[in-house]
Amino acid sequence: MxxxxxxxxxxxxxxxxxxxxxxxxxxxxxxxxxxxxxxxxxxxxxxxxxxxxxxxxxxxxxxxxxxxxxxxxxxxxxxxGTDRAWNVILVGVGNLGRALTGYKGFGEQGFRLVGAFDSDPKKIGHKVGGLVIQDLGSLASFASVQAIDLAILAVPATAAQSVLSVIEEANISGVLNFAPVAVRPSQAGRTIVQEVDLAIELQRLAFSVVR
Amino acid sequence: MxxxxxxxxxxxxxxxxxxxxxxxxxxxxxxxxxxxxxxxxxxxxxxxxxxxxxxxxxxxxxxxxxxxxxxxxxxxxxxxGTDRAWNVILVGVGNLGRALTGYKGFGEQGFRLVGAFDSDPKKIGHKVGGLVIQDLGSLASFASVQAIDLAILAVPATAAQSVLSVIEEANISGVLNFAPVAVRPSQAGRTIVQEVDLAIELQRLAFSVVR
DNA sequence: TAGATTGTTAATCGATTAACAATC
DNA sequence: TAGATTGTTAATCGATTAACAATC
Missing domain, CATH: 1.10.10.10 (Winged helix-like DNA-binding domain superfamily/Winged helix DNA-binding domain)
Structure with missing residues (x-):
């Protein structure tokens, strides 16, 4: 063909x-x-x-x-596909996640950050970038009401794979993974994962500089 | 050949x-x-x-x-080339820049953040991630003393090109550009620039999801 | 030895580029 | 029209893959 x-x-x-x-x-x-x-x-x-x-x-x-x-x-x-708005949630409100909630570039391209989740009880209820941080446990119910398209995954490497399962169960179709570990969707072919690793970008730069 | x-x-x-x-x-x-x-x-x-x-x-x-x-x-x-340490500076201590100073992944791969610079007088002298924020004007003299290999550029798009010139003049050989604009080294072939755009990563993900 | 896994080849697939006819 | 720039072809270049001999 x-x-x-x-x-x-x-x-x-x-x-x-x-x-x-x-x-x-x-x-x-x-x-x-x-x-x-x-x-x-x-x-x-x-x-x-x-x-x-x-x-x-x-x-x-x-x-x-x-x-x-x-x-x-x-x-x-x-x-x-960005001629319409996309609803995005942030999962993992650490150092990087916090910065991403304030990142202007997403909104300019039609990506709306509509929720923030974390598993740390000390963070839940606090606000970040205008969003109240919610417990990871309420992700599924939130997603079923809100029609979430994408998730930004910014949790520690050790948590990434299990948090991905939670995201998958919430029927979110795409994940931008900032956790420095390869995560694999469990159900074949449902959720699409795109990896971003800032340290790897620096390594690629280092290679270019050395050559 | x-x-x-x-x-x-x-x-x-x-x-x-x-x-x-x-x-x-x-x-x-x-x-x-x-x-x-x-x-x-x-x-x-x-x-x-x-x-x-x-x-x-x-x-x-x-x-x-x-x-x-x-x-x-x-x-x-x-x-x-990461079997040795690389000295890296951060240029632009905004929202994203601040998060990057706390990003563990860099250090784990041998990248040492040894300086932070900004042009905003209100920020200069304050500390971020253990580093005192310095004026952009002192970048060249700092780099000549400290042997800086790479710079992380996290300034607004409007400032990116002119700040790149400052970095080039400081003889820094590689730049990781987070500013959402293509910057081009002025002197042909000296400084290598690697682009990272978080909104573009989200757009690529959106495309994959739609198809 | 038998079983396993590498290293490498050759085929295929996909991406880039120069060149130029088409046409605004 | 003359000048400019696209759209597209065909050649080249680079990357991926299956297959299997080499060998631990």
Missing amino acids: TKSRNEIPRATVTRLAFYLRELQQMHRAELANVRSQSIAEKLGLKDSQVRKDLSCLGTVGQRGVGYRVDELIQNIQHVL | TKSRNEIPRATVTRLAFYLRELQQMHRAELANVRSQSIAEKLGLKDSQVRKDLSCLGTVGQRGVGYRVDELIQNIQHVL
């Missing part, structure tokens, strides 16, 4: 999100049009790469002119 | 850092040996992928037995 029209390569998806970031900035600067070369230069890519990626959106450019910034933004958001 | 023995693909470098994380956990659990299949299962990869990656280390496995955990750890750290 040949590749369907709207199957988008993972590498392209990542770049589309970076294009979006630049385009939103251009939009704020009131630029109406942009060429593939301008985007490419900002991100250190080839212009042909940018055009190839953008062609996945279902053709929006004008030959001789370029792309409309606002149209591109809408198209990318539609492909990424 | 054929590929040199110690050129390691970027994709492999990233996975090696993940292997390292698992191996360190196994080491703490006092496991002496490990098979490629065990590592693969934990991370959702193929065993042949793991073996291929590990073969970049210059052969450490024993047929019929597996790999020695401690040997593997040392080899990966050597390749990544």
Whole structure:
């Protein structure tokens, strides 16, 4: 079978999100049009790469002119699924979790932080970033009322796998895992986990510097 | 020209850092040996992928037995360059920056946070994570005395590019950029920048969930 | 030895790039 | 029209995988 029209390569998806970031900035600067070369230069890519990626959106450019910034933004958001709001909860209100509740970037891309959970009784009831910290035990009932799409997992490594089970049982479909351990969904193929490890990013940088 | 023995693909470098994380956990659990299949299962990869990656280390496995955990750890750290300590500074003590000073994972991988800088006079002189916040203006002189290897850039998007110039002038060779904007080193090829964007990670997750 | 697991090959798959016809 | 820039092709490059001989 040949590749369907709207199957988008993972590498392209990542770049589309970076294009979006630049385009939103251009939009704020009131630029109406942009060429593939301008985007490419900002991100250190080839212009042909940018055009190839953008062609996945279902053709929006004008030959001789370029792309409309606002149209591109809408198209990318539609492909990424961020043309609607996503309800997100934070699980684990430690050092990092606390910072994430104040992170502006999530809201700007349509991710609404609507709940915060922890298992430490000393934290429960206190507020963080405008949210009352709730007990992990009430996650399932909360999720069934609130329609939660995603969870940010920011608990210690030792707790990550078992907390993931709780998240899975609450029927949350995606997890962004900041815990420095690989967690695996128990039921095959239900919850999607995306790993983020800040120390690993630093290691990748270190490697680049040494070479 | 054929590929040199110690050129390691970027994709492999990233996975090696993940292997390292698992191996360190196994080491703490006092496991002496490990098979490629065990590592693969934990991370959702193929065993042949793991073996291929590990073969970049210059052969450490024993047929019929597996790999020695401690040997593997040392080899990966050597390749990544984290078999020595790295001096890191934080630039931008906002919400996220503050959390990063308390992030244990950096220290565990050999990254020492040795300085914190901000341009806000109200913050200067105060302490964060055991470090006195210094003025951005004193970054260059601090770096010349302290031998700084890397900088974590956690300033607002609007400031990122100009602060990068300050970092470059201080001869710091690598920057981990958390600012949600692409920054480009001014002098060609000197400072290496690695982008991390937490909102983009959430967008990638959203895409996976929708598909 | 028999059983297990690596190291490596070759095939396949996916991603990047240069080039240029199409066309605004 | 002339100039510019897209959209797309085909070539190249890089990464993944199955399979199995080598060997502990």
